Amino acid sequence: MAQVLEFKLPDLGEGLTEAEIVRWLVSVGDVVAVDQPVVEVETAKAMVEVPCPYGGVVTARYGEEGTELPVGAPLLTVAVGASAPAGESTPAAAAPAPDPVADSAPTRPPAQDPAPSREGASGNVLVGYGTGAPVARRRRVRPPVNGARTAPSAVRDGGAAGAPGPVPGPVAVVSPLVRRLAREHGLDLRTLTGSGRDGLILRCDVERAIREGVPASGAQGATAATASTVGTASTVATAPTPAGTPTAATASTTRSGATRVPLRGVRGAVAEKLTRSRHEIPDATCWVDADATELLAARAAMNAAGGPKISLIALFARICTAALARHPELNSTVDTAAREIVLLPEVHLGFAAQTDRGLVVPVVRDAHTCSAESLSAEFARLTEAGRSGALTPRELTGGTFTLNNYGVFGVDGSTPIINHPEAAMLGIGRIAAKPWVHQGELAVRQVVQLSLTFDHRVCDGGTAGGFLRYVADCVEQPAVLLRAL
Structure with a gap:
């Protein structure tokens, strides 16, 4: 029974x-x-x-x-x-x-x-x-x-619903978005070779297969074959509505023509966290311009020596962990119930990443123990996971300090909002050629604006200024960082 x-x-x-x-x-x-x-x-x-x-x-x-x-x-x-x-x-x-x-x-x-x-x-x-x-x-x-x-086991492995034959084994896919993209275009994930770590199939692998016209599987193959296969998934006739676009299921239109989009999922979580940060944290911001010419030269020399490439954000992360060791107040949180500042022993470094689903902040755990090379690899892995929607809850929580590289949007400066319940966030503007006094003479140098927003409950302007000045010194003279190693 x-x-x-x-x-x-x-x-x-x-x-x-x-x-x-x-x-x-x-x-x-x-x-x-x-x-x-x-x-x-x-x-x-x-x-x-x-x-x-x-x-x-x-x-x-x-x-x-x-x-x-x-x-x-x-x-x-x-x-x-x-x-x-x-x-x-x-x-x-x-x-x-x-x-x-x-x-x-x-x-x-x-x-x-x-x-x-x-x-x-x-x-x-x-x-x-x-x-x-x-x-x-x-x-x-x-x-x-x-x-x-x-049983629709073939569906979850990328095949068409009701496709005959058993699934021979697990497919190296962790992202539901990648599975969905393959399913909607009738692609059999078992026929693809992943470009990720350990053969993991990434979104770019599926999009490349769509562009190259890889034979489709199952009943959906005929539909996918009639669609345009040029460009990414968003250009294909059978592609889903891009994330963030109001749809009938997620938005409603008022009689006056205004569209209402519910604050749900990632966007809703971001809205709640930013609102809470503004309500609870008495923040202040200080900023400084720094000559990043020597830092760019040091990075170019590292990458020219061979081996894995080191990203610029990884160098800034390495500088931040060294600065937090000198100014641990900024790697803390405030226990409002106990009226205590809790200094945290580990640096779990978050970084803001823009994705199709909105702004996410993946976290590199124990960043203070990582080299610039390992930080580069982890930033790349988490960024790709964020774009494909494969980040786990653990990879999105637990940060103690955040980097915000808004320079990728072509802007010089900003006043970041602290990622509650952290105590500070460092913002990095674009690096641009500007006139600069170098060794007593006017020269064209690569200049970046750095901004630090901090919780005024955990420290005063002297501590925040000392942290930001140390970061700027390391940017202008990377050899300064060697003292902290």
């Missing part, structure tokens, strides 16, 4: 209390395997595919795409042990007949017994969530053989 189990939205970590349903990966009546992704949700931190710890037949879904659900709310119910035996001719016996309104209300109360006989459960634990007692081996429920639905 089938046992109906309820799968609730798990705690996705870092204090997240809700998530928005972006796309359902299964329908009512589908057969799902243990730990198969069943829904794609967007939290305030990242896009996540949520696996179901039960194997069986989906009997109900709760919430339409675009709906926000709190942690602990029901996602779906699964009838465990409802698969049809081999040779049975009636696939309808595999599961109860789906109710027409099953997507909005349960057909019957789910079983509440937390642990006793969940043989179809994996026992795997998400963040703050488990399925009860673990089992010795994982039992995968196979689809009924005579005309029953096919």
Whole structure:
């Protein structure tokens, strides 16, 4: 006899209390395997595919795409042990007949017994969530053989829904956006070679395959073949609406013609954090112009010596960690309840990155222990993950100090807003050729404006000025940094 189990939205970590349903990966009546992704949700931190710890037949879904659900709310119910035996001719016996309104209300109360006989459960634990007692081996429920639905495992690996044949093994893809892009253009990810670390398939790999006209797989291949394959995904006729563009599901138009876009997901999280920063932190900003000619020359010499290339942001990060060692007050947070300043022993360095989904701040953990070379590699990895939507909640939280390189937008200066609950942020403007007095003579030099916004509760202007002056000295004379090594 089938046992109906309820799968609730798990705690996705870092204090997240809700998530928005972006796309359902299964329908009512589908057969799902243990730990198969069943829904794609967007939290305030990242896009996540949520696996179901039960194997069986989906009997109900709760919430339409675009709906926000709190942690602990029901996602779906699964009838465990409802698969049809081999040779049975009636696939309808595999599961109860789906109710027409099953997507909005349960057909019957789910079983509440937390642990006793969940043989179809994996026992795997998400963040703050488990399925009860673990089992010795994982039992995968196979689809009924005579005309029953096919479990959509091919969909999550980039193939078309209902594509014949089993998936031979896992595909080196971690980004739901990459999977979606491949699926919408009918690409079989198993035919692609990833350019990322350990063969990881990145968004650029899928876009290149689209441009080169890699043969599509499944039913969607015919549709994709008729679309233009020139340019990136946003130029293809079957591509989704770019992130940030108001759609019918995310925006509403008033009678006067104004468009209202909900503050959700990443944009909503950024809005809340910036508002809280302005309300709670009495900030102040100081800035200085620095001659970056010698720093650029030092970077060129490093990269000319061979080996991995070192980015400019990595050099600024290395300078910042050295400056924070001299001025630890700026690597702190304020405990308002205890009225204490908490000096933090590790430097977890955040950096602002602009993506299609909005502004994100990935965090390089233990940056004070990293070399310029390792910092370059980590910045590159996190930036690519941010653009593909593959950043995890852990990679987006826990920062103690933030770098904001707004110079990439071609602007000279800015007054950054502190990333709450941190105590300071360093802003870096563009490096541009300007007239500068060098060794007593007027010369054309590469000049950058640096700005430091700091929490005036943790230090005064003397400390902030000392920090910023040390950073500027290292920029103008990179040899100064050697004293801190």
